Amino acid sequence: MVNHFCHGYDRLANHYHLLEKMMFGERLKDARTVLLDAIPTCESALVLGDGNGQLLEALLTSQTTCQITSVDQSERMLELQQKRLADHPSRKNVTWLHRDAKTWNGSDQKFDLVVAAFFLDCFTRQELAAHLPDWINALRPGGHFYFVDFQEPERGWKRLRGKLYLTLMHQFFRWQTDLPNRRLVNMTEILDQFDLHLLRSKNMHHDLICARLYRNLAEDRSRDGQ
Ligand SMILES: C[S@@+](CC[C@H](N)C(=O)[O-])C[C@H]1O[C@@H](n2cnc3c(N)ncnc32)[C@H](O)[C@@H]1O
Structure with missing residues (x-):
């Protein structure tokens, strides 16, 4: 079911870490984890498209009791995640799903x-309009x-610098992974349409990367009877 459109990331998977290092050094690594400490203790987490599992490993280390579901459409990326976590003491807390996240049904588990x-930069505005609500709906209230x-x-x-980087990256990823998106979608604009409250935000790498932690407001609204 997934295979016809995951060749790209399967092909890229083995070199992903090296490419990242060559282009960004430690910057993506730093950005992935910069707000991890601000996340309260969680019992369950859904990790979308974590590639070779760098953030998954950090999350598993900081959230030792959290049951994590990691979804990726690339079989090779999932193998790399499993290899990375092979000796991790909380490895049993992770469930791996080889699945296209676009088939995720937001009314499933919370x-x-x-x-x-x-991950979201893999998608066009139209795809995000269709599927982001399901991914956000996977959040329990609060x-x-x-x-x-x-x-x-x-x-x-x-x-100017950012546009140069982004153009080069998009062309490279389109060539290597067959991804349909041609330019970066403005995610602030899109995420602002959801019932989410921005708790923490950090811009990095001369504002080319942002990390944000949001809280789902649904709980507050239902408590207030709104
Ligand atoms: C650009 S990589 C990012 C990997 C990782 N999150 C990181 O921080 O480096 C995108 C990841 O999302 C996965 N992916 C892309 N589209 C997907 C989809 N529709 N469903 C599930 N995974 C997807 C790819 O296989 C890849 O592992």
């Missing part, structure tokens, strides 16, 4: 935490959404 790092991704810096030399 999680305390949903994590999307460098749950947390942890988002890390690229963004277009707002102005000046940072913007």
Whole structure:
């Protein structure tokens, strides 16, 4: 079911870490984990498209009792995640799902935490309009959404530099992974449409990367009878 469209990331998986290091050094690694400490203790988490599992490993270490479901459409990426966590003391807390996240049904299980790092930028605006609501709906009321991704810096030399990086990356990923999106979607604009409250936000790498922690407001609304 998944195979016809996951060749790209399967092909890229073995070199992903090296490519990341060459292009960004430690910056993506730092960005992935920068707000992890701000996430309260969670019993359950859904991690979307975690690739070779760098954030998954950090999450498992910081949330020792959390049951984590890691979904990725690339079989090879999931193998790398399993290899990375082979000796991790909390490895049994992870369930791996080889699945296209676009088939996720938001009315299924609810999680305390949903994590999307460098994942939402794989999708077009139309795809996000269709599927992001399901991913956000996977949050229980009052749950947390942890988002890390690229963004277009707002102005000046940072913007020019950012656009250059983003153009190069999009062309590379389109060539390697057959992803349909041609440009970065403005995620702030899109996430602002959800019932989410921004708790923490951090811009990094000259504003090219942002990390954000949101809280799902549904609980507060239902408690207030709104
Ligand atoms: C750009 S990589 C990011 C990996 C990782 N989160 C990181 O921080 O480096 C995108 C990941 O999302 C996965 N992915 C892309 N589209 C997907 C989809 N529709 N369903 C599930 N996983 C998907 C890819 O296989 C890949 O592992």
